[in-house]
Amino acid sequence: MVPETRNLKKGKPKLAVCKLASCDGCQLSLLDCEDELLQIAELVQIASFPEATRHFEKGPYDLTLVEGSVCREHELEMIKEIRAQSRFLVTIGACATAGGIQSLRNFADAKEYVSFVYAKPQYISALATSTPVSAHVAPDYELWGCPVNKEQLVEVVNAFLNGRKPNITARSVCMECKAKNTVCIQVSRGTPCMGPVTHSGCGAICPAYARGCYGCFGPKETPNTASLADWWKRELGAQEDFTQRSFRTYNAWAPEFRAESEKHGKK
Amino acid sequence: MNGESSGYSALTPAQFGALVAALRQAGYAVAGPRVADGEFVFGDVSSSAGLAAGYADEQKPGRYLLSKSAKSAALFGVVNGQHSWKKYLFSQQETLWRARGSSGGFSVEQEPCRPAKSAFLGVRPCDIAAIRVQDAVFTGGACADTYYKTRRENALIIAANCTRASGNCFCDSMGSGPRARAGFDLAFTEVAENGAHYFVFEAATAAGKQLLSKCGAPAASAAQTRKADALIESARAAMTKKLDAKNIKALLYRNYENPRWEQTAKRCLACANCTMVCPTCFCSTMEDQTSLDGAQASRARRADSCFTLDFSWIHGGGSVRPAASSRYRQWMTHKLATWHDQFGTSGCVGCGRCITWCPVGIDITEEAAAIAEAEAD
Ligand code: SF4
Ligand code: SF4
Numbered sequence: 001m002v003p004e005t006r007n008l009k010k011g012k013p014k015l016a017v018c019k020l021a022s023c024d025g026c027q028l029s030l031l032d033c034e035d036e037l038l039q040i041a042e043l044v045q046i047a048s049f050p051e052a053t054r055h056f057e058k059g060p061y062d063l064t065l066v067e068g069s070v071c072r073e074h075e076l077e078m079i080k081e082i083r084a085q086s087r088f089l090v091t092i093g094a095c096a097t098a099g100g101i102q103s104l105r106n107f108a109d110a111k112e113y114v115s116f117v118y119a120k121p122q123y124i125s126a127l128a129t130s131t132p133v134s135a136h137v138a139p140d141y142e143l144w145g146c147p148v149n150k151e152q153l154v155e156v157v158n159a160f161l162n163g164r165k166p167n168i169t170a171r172s173v174c175m176e177c178k179a180k181n182t183v184c185i186q187v188s189r190g191t192p193c194m195g196p197v198t199h200s201g202c203g204a205i206c207p208a209y210a211r212g213c214y215g216c217f218g219p220k221e222t223p224n225t226a227s228l229a230d231w232w233k234r235e236l237g238a239q240e241d242f243t244q245r246s247f248r249t250y251n252a253w254a255p256e257f258r259a260e261s262e263k264h265g266k267k
Numbered sequence: 268m269n270g271e272s273s274g275y276s277a278l279t280p281a282q283f284g285a286l287v288a289a290l291r292q293a294g295y296a297v298a299g300p301r302v303a304d305g306e307f308v309f310g311d312v313s314s315s316a317g318l319a320a321g322y323a324d325e326q327k328p329g330r331y332l333l334s335k336s337a338k339s340a341a342l343f344g345v346v347n348g349q350h351s352w353k354k355y356l357f358s359q360q361e362t363l364w365r366a367r368g369s370s371g372g373f374s375v376e377q378e379p380c381r382p383a384k385s386a387f388l389g390v391r392p393c394d395i396a397a398i399r400v401q402d403a404v405f406t407g408g409a410c411a412d413t414y415y416k417t418r419r420e421n422a423l424i425i426a427a428n429c430t431r432a433s434g435n436c437f438c439d440s441m442g443s444g445p446r447a448r449a450g451f452d453l454a455f456t457e458v459a460e461n462g463a464h465y466f467v468f469e470a471a472t473a474a475g476k477q478l479l480s481k482c483g484a485p486a487a488s489a490a491q492t493r494k495a496d497a498l499i500e501s502a503r504a505a506m507t508k509k510l511d512a513k514n515i516k517a518l519l520y521r522n523y524e525n526p527r528w529e530q531t532a533k534r535c536l537a538c539a540n541c542t543m544v545c546p547t548c549f550c551s552t553m554e555d556q557t558s559l560d561g562a563q564a565s566r567a568r569r570a571d572s573c574f575t576l577d578f579s580w581i582h583g584g585g586s587v588r589p590a591a592s593s594r595y596r597q598w599m600t601h602k603l604a605t606w607h608d609q610f611g612t613s614g615c616v617g618c619g620r621c622i623t624w625c626p627v628g629i630d631i632t633e634e635a636a637a638i639a640e641a642e643a644d
């Protein structure tokens with residue numbers, strides 16, 4: 001799925017950043033790109049970027065970065081419209097790619113949550129589930145992470161501008177750990193780590209600080225979650241609710257993590 | 268760097284320290300075993316005081332336990348850890364060339380490689396065997412890898428014979444240890460027990476001899492070399508893991524189909540840790556980068572593994588090894604069988620790293636035995 005940027009009609013490609021239900025952290029990652037952002041701003045026409053500016057231009061867009069999951073009634077239509085306006089649509093972050101932390105509601109009764117949290121629940125129009133963009137329209141590329149890694153974000157834009165595939169792989173976090181020569185904390189300290197089933201991209205930050213990986217980047221390619229959970233239990237003495245929580249964090253609704261979480265702890 | 272060993276010298280810990288100082292004085296960056304943030308690693312050694320004194324390791328499948336004892340003075344009490352010397356010789360990520368666009372086309376510039384003169388201190392015999400395996404891979408064929416070759420030519424090797432075996436060592440089966448026979452400049456056996464502490468040294472190259480002469484050490488006594496030999500033999504005797512190296516190639520060639528592959532795939536995470544820690548695995552992928560404006564490009568080599576899907580991705584068709592069973596089979600069959608046909612040696616030297624650092628403790632020796640057993644059934 002390499003976009004043909006070379007055939008763009010005259011002028012700079014139009015970039016839009018769109019937001020569904022999210023914390024804005026991924027947009028902030030783009031804002032955080034500082035040096036590269038200035039270059040990007042020269043190479044594209046930023047038509048919409050709510051976290052940075054009120055300036056807004058209508059579509060169609062050449063490249064759309066979508067943050068957030070579909071959580072509310074109006075977002076069902078919104079995402080279809082975004083897709084219709086976008087030549088190349090990239091989901092950015094755990095919310096847009098997998099439903100985000102808010103998909104924890106999918107395992108419970110969302111109405112009940114609403115009544116706990118809001119003084120006037122009647123004003124809230126939340127759907128029963130939080131779902132990723134891919135549940136509604138077909139994205140051209142999905143970027144994982146809670147939040148996304150800013151180098152990867154720039155890489156996606158770079159690849160788009162240069163008509164090539166992004167250098168992003170679905171390998172394990174372990175491979176990033178090893179590339180940094182971080183000693184494996186699951187092996188040396190017996191700390192349960194999500195790294196072996198988690199998509200690379202963060203640069204293996206947590207193990208470098210002696211914390212097990214939290215799985216922010218979602219499932220890697222062909223993740224064997226059952227084997228990892230089994231080892232945690234048998235060799236590391238992990239409790240069932242710990243295992244359930246480990247698979248139910250930022251990417252709880254990613255199919256492989258969801259299925260594993262359902263095998264552990266309370267229903 | 269091979270050579271016949273000559274007579275032995277016995278170094279006191281102070282003389283050993285003088286050797287490290289002499290190395291640094293001669294302009295070598297010294298790398299050796301250290302403990303950093305509670306983990307056993309290979310790192311810069313500025314003096315022998317920076318080594319892992321008093322530490323020892325305990326290893327089992329999927330577990331590594333480091334401990335320190337006030338009673339032990341040994342500087343090389345740890346058998347090995349996650350790091351191998353590949354860390355210094357085969358870079359995980361390396362830019363190979365850069366290209367710049369110009370009005371008439373583009374120009375390409377090779378990325379220079381200027382490694383420092385380095386000394387690897389305390390290289391275990393299995394790791395020397397691993398370096399020689401990678402030498403064959405990177406420099407043995409028609410096209411030598413410049414980056415590896417330059418680093419390798421700049422590395423002095425000081426071997427440490429083994430006086431302990433970890434629970435996952437099987438160098439004896441692979442014929443690579445516990446004594447280093449060749450492939451070093453200097454080799455030593457550390458004796459640290461009952462209040463005695465000395466290093467029995469031999470030099471194999473001119474560079475090694477010259478360095479040794481700088482620490483003013485006397486010849487080792489017959490009792491000292493006997494003691495060193497006995498400790499090496501006790502390490503051999505303590506090795507519990509075994510692999511039938513003689514029959515393994517034929518066994519694996521007969522067993523592309525074996526129920527064991529599927530059983531192991533149920534456990535295997537395809538996480539690639541085994542290949543990343545293996546001191547002989549050499550696979551890489553190429554990555555092309557561009558500047559945002561497309562005016563510059565570069566090509567980098569990045570370590571890869573046969574456990575990733577990209578590794579066996581065929582144009583238009585996806586990975587030819589989608590199942591974890593076929594990826595595990597590729598790894599094991601390459602290490603123990605096809606490597607022989609490709610490079611004339613085993614791809615496994617019996618260091619045990621893949622067993623220890625597999626997050627779910629998959630044991631290559633156990634797998635080999637299980638395949639033989641399943642075949643016999
Ligand atoms: S610390 Fe975690 S991510 Fe790193 S190698 Fe170990 S299991 Fe993998
Ligand atoms: S296959 Fe395993 S035991 Fe053999 S050399 Fe590689 S890491 Fe060491």
Ligand code: SF4
Nearest residue numbers: 548549550573598601
């Ligand atoms: S075992 Fe796999 S990663 Fe290692 S050298 Fe062979 S193909 Fe490469």
Ligand code: SF4
Nearest residue numbers: 535536538539541625
């Ligand atoms: S054998 Fe172990 S280390 Fe290797 S890929 Fe499988 S689970 Fe990972």
